Amino acid sequence: MLLRKAIVSVRHVRCVRGLSSRASNILGALDIPNSYEIPGVYDGRWKGSGETLESVCPTTGEVLARVRSATPDELREALEKSKDAHIILRKVPAPIRGEILRQIREALAAKSDVLGALVSLEMGKIKTEGVGEVQEFVDICDYAVGLSRMMNGRVVASERPGHTILEVPNPLGVVGVLTAFNFPVAVYGWNFSLSFAAGNANVWKPSPSTPLCSIAVTKIIAQVLEKNGIPGAASALVSGGKDVGEALVGSPDIPLVSFTGSEAVGRVVGKAVQSRFGKTILELGGNNASIVMPDADLSMAVPAVFFGAVGTAGQRCTSTRRLYLHRDIASRFLDALQKLYALLRVGDPLVEGTLLGPLHTRAAVGTYAEAVRQLREHGARILTGGQIYEQVELRQGNFVQPTIAIPKHVDPADAIWSTETFAPILNVAIFDELEQAIAWNNGVPQGLSSSLWTQNMRNIGKWIGPEGSDTGIVNVGTSGAEIGAAFGGNKSTGWGRESGGDAWKQYVRWSACTINFSDAAPLAQGVDFST
Ligand code: NAD
Numbered sequence: 001m002l003l004r005k006a007i008v009s010v011r012h013v014r015c016v017r018g019l020s021s022r023a024s025n026i027l028g029a030l031d032i033p034n035s036y037e038i039p040g041v042y043d044g045r046w047k048g049s050g051e052t053l054e055s056v057c058p059t060t061g062e063v064l065a066r067v068r069s070a071t072p073d074e075l076r077e078a079l080e081k082s083k084d085a086h087i088i089l090r091k092v093p094a095p096i097r098g099e100i101l102r103q104i105r106e107a108l109a110a111k112s113d114v115l116g117a118l119v120s121l122e123m124g125k126i127k128t129e130g131v132g133e134v135q136e137f138v139d140i141c142d143y144a145v146g147l148s149r150m151m152n153g154r155v156v157a158s159e160r161p162g163h164t165i166l167e168v169p170n171p172l173g174v175v176g177v178l179t180a181f182n183f184p185v186a187v188y189g190w191n192f193s194l195s196f197a198a199g200n201a202n203v204w205k206p207s208p209s210t211p212l213c214s215i216a217v218t219k220i221i222a223q224v225l226e227k228n229g230i231p232g233a234a235s236a237l238v239s240g241g242k243d244v245g246e247a248l249v250g251s252p253d254i255p256l257v258s259f260t261g262s263e264a265v266g267r268v269v270g271k272a273v274q275s276r277f278g279k280t281i282l283e284l285g286g287n288n289a290s291i292v293m294p295d296a297d298l299s300m301a302v303p304a305v306f307f308g309a310v311g312t313a314g315q316r317c318t319s320t321r322r323l324y325l326h327r328d329i330a331s332r333f334l335d336a337l338q339k340l341y342a343l344l345r346v347g348d349p350l351v352e353g354t355l356l357g358p359l360h361t362r363a364a365v366g367t368y369a370e371a372v373r374q375l376r377e378h379g380a381r382i383l384t385g386g387q388i389y390e391q392v393e394l395r396q397g398n399f400v401q402p403t404i405a406i407p408k409h410v411d412p413a414d415a416i417w418s419t420e421t422f423a424p425i426l427n428v429a430i431f432d433e434l435e436q437a438i439a440w441n442n443g444v445p446q447g448l449s450s451s452l453w454t455q456n457m458r459n460i461g462k463w464i465g466p467e468g469s470d471t472g473i474v475n476v477g478t479s480g481a482e483i484g485a486a487f488g489g490n491k492s493t494g495w496g497r498e499s500g501g502d503a504w505k506q507y508v509r510w511s512a513c514t515i516n517f518s519d520a521a522p523l524a525q526g527v528d529f530s531t
Helices: 002-015 021-029 072-089 094-110 112-123 127-147 186-197 211-227 242-250 263-275 298-314 330-342 362-377 434-442 457-464 503-507
Strands: 052-056 063-068 154-157 163-171 174-178 201-205 235-238 256-260 279-283 288-292 320-326 381-384 403-406 425-431 449-453 473-475 508-516
Touching (some): 021 063, 021 112, 063 211, 072 201, 072 235, 094 112, 127 186, 174 186, 186 256, 201 242, 242 256, 242 263, 256 263, 288 298, 288 434, 298 320, 298 425, 298 449, 330 403, 330 425, 425 434, 434 457
Parallel strands (some): 201 235, 288 449, 320 425
Antiparallel strands (some): 052 063, 163 508, 381 403
């Protein structure tokens, strides 16, 4: 007996890793074990025996955890469990599902500070943005609670006497949610809340580089589900990389795949789901422009562009990547903008007051350096930035200087203008007429977000009308959407919509149900098929 105890305790020592207190305090507060490897699959039970994913802190390079991903068998099992969970969930009245979402909202809000810190730790965005991301999940839960009493169908007038047509929404079944690294909490929140309110079970495949955020969120949701007698697989988690993603996308058990990520992967995912006649919501890359007119209030426009271009170190799908300045204010605007760039506080995103954290990966630093090299090679003027930070205290992390460049040519078809580089690089051009700026705004493949700074009602009318911006989001700044409005982009951004507006309608199957209360069965359109 004594010997057995000793073996257990040796094993225990081997399995626990030394972590910085910076990391272990956050992980501990979220019940994430500090063992050598942790399970990254949840279907009512935690498991995972597939390949190991490493969660690396982008600020310090510390390995935060090793997470075991899903094997093909574990994925199949999770899908089966989710199908079973759906069969239970679909019988639960929608307002009761709303009540469960309200409890999830409370559980998230109670952990919002530490969960926001985990987003900062693992993804690299500054803490106020990390906490803001959790707040988005809380907000969309609130929205979905209300929605759970308002997911209305319609009664349609029938042309046949004694007939009524009902348009009825019913749940789809199991929804697959694949997410990107840059919003490792909120994007699942947008999907899960609406989809659960609609009566679906959900299987989440998060980014392989942010597994801890997804584990922490899944634990919070699972506790509430279990307390309410709903199987945990109503919100299953399958950590993994491309293979797990492909298997999920290819599964005929998943009628709707909601994919958030790059245009390149979205193109593959979209085709794969279409080939089996599944439904998709595609939320892909953005290449967003701000246009500043001569009558704009620069005291508002300059800080908005600063946040749009530099916030989240340029790693928002809605980051401002293109800036079109009217000739009359261009030099004043750029002077003021450069002054703000000079004030940037760079460093640990968990430290209060930091405005610029690291890029998420080393590979992203390479992408940034290559984009700057291309700009230089093609004769662009680099007004500020263009380098990797070399200070000793930043060297362990992926820190790059936010860059403002004036490319030599303004051609939206040129790769410099038409490619989404996921880093803080802002390309600037000068225009004389609003129409020219709108043409540049619309001239790229992506269509996510855009903004116009003006105080002139006629400019605004043009901008939001058929001759205006062709993007899905026409904002005050390009970044900072609210959950109440449908979020998503057009063209190569994928045409998907999530969050508010009518987005919930995608998470249901619609049936047009004709009810015949009469004592005859006439055909529509007066068709006579009598013998
Ligand atoms: P990514 O495309 O590399 O990965 C996204 C997800 O797809 C990950 O979970 C990944 O593991 C998975 N994946 C990779 N290959 C796959 C395959 N063949 N089949 C199925 N799944 C596969 O994107 P990323 O680098 O994590 O995120 C950044 C991108 O996401 C940017 O382009 C950004 O604009 C975009 N994004 C868009 C929105 C939006 O709402 N429009 C929001 C956030 C991020």
